[in-house]
Amino acid sequence: MQIQVGKPAPEIKTSEFSLAGLRGQRVVLFFFPKADTPGCTTESCEFRDAHKTFTKKNAVIVGISPDKTAAHAKFAAKYSLPFTLVADPEHAIAEAYGVWKEKSMYGRKYMGIERTTFVIDEQGKIAKIFAKVKPAGHAAEVLEALAK
Numbered sequence: 001m002q003i004q005v006g007k008p009a010p011e012i013k014t015s016e017f018s019l020a021g022l023r024g025q026r027v028v029l030f031f032f033p034k035a036d037t038p039g040c041t042t043e044s045c046e047f048r049d050a051h052k053t054f055t056k057k058n059a060v061i062v063g064i065s066p067d068k069t070a071a072h073a074k075f076a077a078k079y080s081l082p083f084t085l086v087a088d089p090e091h092a093i094a095e096a097y098g099v100w101k102e103k104s105m106y107g108r109k110y111m112g113i114e115r116t117t118f119v120i121d122e123q124g125k126i127a128k129i130f131a132k133v134k135p136a137g138h139a140a141e142v143l144e145a146l147a148k
Helices: 038-049 051-056 069-079 092-096 138-147
Strands: 026-031 059-065 084-087 100-105 108-113 116-120 126-130
Touching: 026 038, 026 138, 038 051, 038 059, 038 069, 038 138, 051 059, 051 138, 069 084, 116 138, 126 138
Parallel strands: 026 059, 059 084
Antiparallel strands: 026 116, 100 108, 116 126
């Protein structure tokens, strides 16, 4: 399924998180490859540092990666991350959002997360998509989009 601006966001329901439970608020859903790696740490810490500003804009930040819940708990504690991290070890959520892609590093092909952020409006529809995100400066870029 192709995710498009203006279309409903695919539902996310895990034992600890439900996207439908956030209706009425904007959601910044960011997919990242692996907790506690340089790019993911940069991106997550920028979202942490801007967390109060996102809250003032009625926006909830949610990070998703294929890591297990324990890895997320350790990552969140290490960097004092004040937002929800959703474990997607089976990459079902990533596949539903179209961000589980073939990647290549040093000539080796493998499947993984393409760093992508979705802004979901109060009604649960996709408002903006940031594809192939560069971690540094991304939180500011998302805040700018929320201001429009």
